[in-house]
Amino acid sequence: MLHLSDQTQLILAALVYTPVVIMHLTKRNRAAVSLYILQSSAIALLLISSLFDKFSLLLLLAISATVAVKIFVAPYFFNNLTRRHRLRFSVSTYLNTPLSLLVIAALFSLSQSSFLAALVFMPESSDRLLRLAFASMLTSLFLCINRKGALSQMLGILSLENSIVAFALFAGLEQSPGLQLGITFNILIWVIIATVFASMIFRKFGSLDVTAMKRLKG
């Protein structure tokens, strides 16, 4: 359980959600990575606050590993990728900006609707937080689908993961430190492999635009 004031939790939930929305709008890869760092920092604060509830060395280790991977390692790999291949600007989206914003608004409305009442299984005080975290999940998923850049897709997936972690923390569904370490290790390996792949794709296709990949059909 998180021992933070409702207002602080709401600010942190907004810090998880808002960066994803801005990721949809930003054209610069660097900015997108910085937004991911901001989102991850909010998750880190949430995780650290859970330490005050039940301190253990293993939990401290799990949280430190999560913070290290999300705030330092993943951004380092992504920035390295953009620097090495001079990818200052991200590629375009399938929907234009106004349409993308409309979809984001629709997803936000969906997350606030009674349709998802089943997901808000916690006391009323967590209602807004869970809905915001779920809106963040949907918007991250939309980022993966709408963006044509491989880097944006990777950031979308990591943002989706952050949103799920935020949901779990707001709902009090934290996992044991051992499992948290396992999940973090998984993310680390994922980041490394995805970055290597992105690099290979750039070398093969001369771009990180996934629409350049159209050899497989049927």
Add this chain to the structure above:
Amino acid sequence: MALLVLIISPLIAALASLAVRKRIFWLETIAAVAASVEVMAAVTTSVTVYRQGEATFGSFLATGPLEIIVLMTVAVIGLAASFYSIGYLREEVRKQIIGFSRVRQYYVLMHLFLLAMFFAVNTTSPIMMWIAIEATTLSTAFLISFYGKAASMEAAWKYLIINSIGLLLGFFGTLLFLAPETSGGIDRFIDWRMLVESTPYMDPSLIKVAFIFVLIGYGTKAGLVPMHTWLPDAHSKAPSPISALLSGSLLNVALLAIVKFRIIADAALLSPFTRNAMIFFGLISIAIPAFIIIAQNNYKRLFAYSSIEHMGIITLGFGFGGLATFGALLHMIYHSLAKSTLFFCAGNTFLKYSSTKMLKVKGVLSSLPVTGIILVIAFLAITGVPPFGIFISEFYIFSAGSENFLPVVIGALFLLLLVFAGFLKHVVGMSLGEDAEPVAAGELNLLTVVPPVSLVVLLTIAGFYLPGPIRELIDSAATLINR
């Protein structure tokens, strides 16, 4: 102890392969020995499960009748794929398509892939199962892009992204399932048994949402329509032994995750919600591939689409319940054997013709006499022609389903007819006819022939005779699911 061996053996094999310098022979030896040890450990575990109902190692690894079915398919297909890999990669090295470092990379990743699958099946923790299934994605991504060509890079990227998204949704569903146990924070592992025990405290509305996320998440990995789009690309671009493992083993592991959550959801919901969801996904997973199979022009993609169709049949069987569950479990086994055989045949054909286009492959029966015959037998088996096992398992599924879901059964049988017609057209075209550019007749080497022959013999025997203990294990697993 045998369970621990199943985890340690591929781990040691991966590390040992990594340490090998220069000689491919040692990589082959390690693969052969490790796969043999794993099959022996799997058989030992099966005997324990048969006698005691469960095999455990500490509180972290456990296997019951349901898990052992999947475990055996992973181990047996793993053994066949390991031996086939030796013959297949020797041929690729001979043709100078790959060198030593690539071969070593292949074996290391294959062992890690097997390790992840064994762990996913045996772990008692739903979260660890998720981690292990995600690990299968990470270990196989580089195997799919093994040849480094643009198309295989594309397939691997698609595989990585779609499966990662799918599995994250599955992770979310898993967390929701754990809600009654974890609310308030925990500092212990939650296992499947605890989840079953907590079903009376589960919120039915939440469990419905959770099951949908799990079905979509792990359904992505199992290749269920409409989350299947990565599968034909990945299975067709990977080296053939890996395609066999992906189709014959990994899909079963993903289905196992769905079935395990389904057992919990059913206990919590006491309504036909999961049944309806599985019937829906099962039916569309038969329908879409059925039409694509007819128009297919690439034989590896043909087999990949066939895997989607069979995952649909199995899901439909689990959806129908009752005797159909028994049929679905049986179908998992038969499909694994038949599909792996087909991918081995695809590998031999590719090595001979250097193409996966069916238009360029004619007269396999004369150019590859043994492979050609196996291809025809495996085609008959996979399309459910009697007396092969798939006919029997489909008979169980559809006869049980016809009691309550006659329109669904009629629709599915019509689609299976389409699949048969499509397969027949393609396989006849490949097996008979004359080549525009004749190729030298003869098999490539013994190790590319023995694994598919062994599997097809096993498949044929299993169609006629299923040993009592195996039947009892399947029966116990079906009872567990239907409870």
